[in-house]
Amino acid sequence: MRIDAERITFAYGDRRVLRDLSVTFEAGKVYGIVGKNGAGKTTFFKVLTNIITNYQGTVKIADVDVKANPEVLAKVGILLDDIELYKSYTGWFNLRYFGGLRGNFDEEKVRQLAAKLGIDDALGKRVSSYSLGMGKKLILLISLMNDAEILIFDEPFRGIDAASVAWFRETLLSLKKEGKLILISSHVQEDIEMLCDVVYGLSDGKFTDSFDLNDKNQVLTYRVVVSDVSVLTEILSARGLVYQVEHQVVSFDATVEKFQEVFQESVGKGLIFDEIKKDSKFVEFVK
Ligand SMILES: Nc1ncnc2c1ncn2[C@@H]1O[C@H](COP(=O)(O)OP(=O)(O)OP(=O)(O)O)[C@@H](O)[C@H]1O
Numbered sequence: 480m481r482i483d484a485e486r487i488t489f490a491y492g493d494r495r496v497l498r499d500l501s502v503t504f505e506a507g508k509v510y511g512i513v514g515k516n517g518a519g520k521t522t523f524f525k526v527l528t529n530i531i532t533n534y535q536g537t538v539k540i541a542d543v544d545v546k547a548n549p550e551v552l553a554k555v556g557i558l559l560d561d562i563e564l565y566k567s568y569t570g571w572f573n574l575r576y577f578g579g580l581r582g583n584f585d586e587e588k589v590r591q592l593a594a595k596l597g598i599d600d601a602l603g604k605r606v607s608s609y610s611l612g613m614g615k616k617l618i619l620l621i622s623l624m625n626d627a628e629i630l631i632f633d634e635p636f637r638g639i640d641a642a643s644v645a646w647f648r649e650t651l652l653s654l655k656k657e658g659k660l661i662l663i664s665s666h667v668q669e670d671i672e673m674l675c676d677v678v679y680g681l682s683d684g685k686f687t688d689s690f691d692l693n694d695k696n697q698v699l700t701y702r703v704v705v706s707d708v709s710v711l712t713e714i715l716s717a718r719g720l721v722y723q724v725e726h727q728v729v730s731f732d733a734t735v736e737k738f739q740e741v742f743q744e745s746v747g748k749g750l751i752f753d754e755i756k757k758d759s760k761f762v763e764f765v766k
Contacts, residue, residue, distance in 0.1 A: 480506045480541050480628040487536035496522045498684030509655050511671040512664040513764040514681035520664040524631050528557050556627030570602035577621045589624050612638050629660045666765050680764040690761045702730045704754040714744050
């Protein structure tokens with residue numbers, strides 16, 4: 480299963496949001512989609528899933544054009560914040576309704592997922608009585624219940640409690656192992672780092688940068704606090720590494736291997752590291 484988006488351009492009226500964007504996603508990977516507020520992440524997901532159709536370009540799922548063959552979307556589970564639940568009906572009604580749209584409804588599986596998310600007792604109640612987080616969990620359940628091959632999650636962790644975040648992270652990693660293709664947008668660096676294989680940065684309507692988080696040679700930004708700044712900066716200079724010092728924090732870019740060399744040399748010279756922070760370069764997109 481794969482997704483190919485080719486030369487996608489889309490505007491809300493005069494407001495151009497996606498500009499000639501092309502990208503490919505493959506099965507068995509988790510992709511992070513990051514970008515500032517309003518960059519177009521949700522819009523991009525809506526284009527992929529035919530919620531928006533008046534775009535230019537082509538979206539293919541498993542080599543099938545989605546606009547011409549929307550039935551291919553039966554393979555896709557999507558969580559968007561603004562999905563319209565039937566609020567005056569129960570959780571069970573919504574699950575059966577949205578589950579039925581996509582194929583078989585497996586009540587036992589839904590019960591198990593609901594129990595993991597802690598909303599099993601609420602399913603018999605009207606959705607209008609749910610808290611924000613409970614509503615979000617119901618949407619999460621809808622996106623997970625049909626064994627979709629492709630799962631798209633727009634800010635899935637926003638508004639749900641820590642225990643459910645932990646369960647959901649585990650669930651996503653096991654779905655990845657099963658070979659699912661997963662797309663996630665998030666503004667939370669930790670979520671992206673823990674889950675994603677590749678991160679795409681959306682800016683000016685395009686994916687301007689991509690980051691392979693499994694690449695051992697990726698350049699990271701290190702921020703360290705040490706017992707003697709001058710010893711460290713001397714070592715960095717000798718290795719040709721550019722650094723900045725601000726309020727006793729020394730920051731520099733290096734691969735993991737390069738950092739380890741610097742660390743060992745520094746420790747050998749008696750330096751003590753009070754703090755070490757490292758950020759992947761995608762972080763500028765989630766700030
Ligand atoms: N239905 C709409 N009509 C008009 N403009 C819209 C509509 N939906 C979104 N926009 C605008 O399109 C741009 C992209 O919005 P989108 O929601 O895709 O961004 P996003 O990257 O998901 O943002 P966030 O990180 O804040 O969720 C924004 O400027 C937004 O105001």
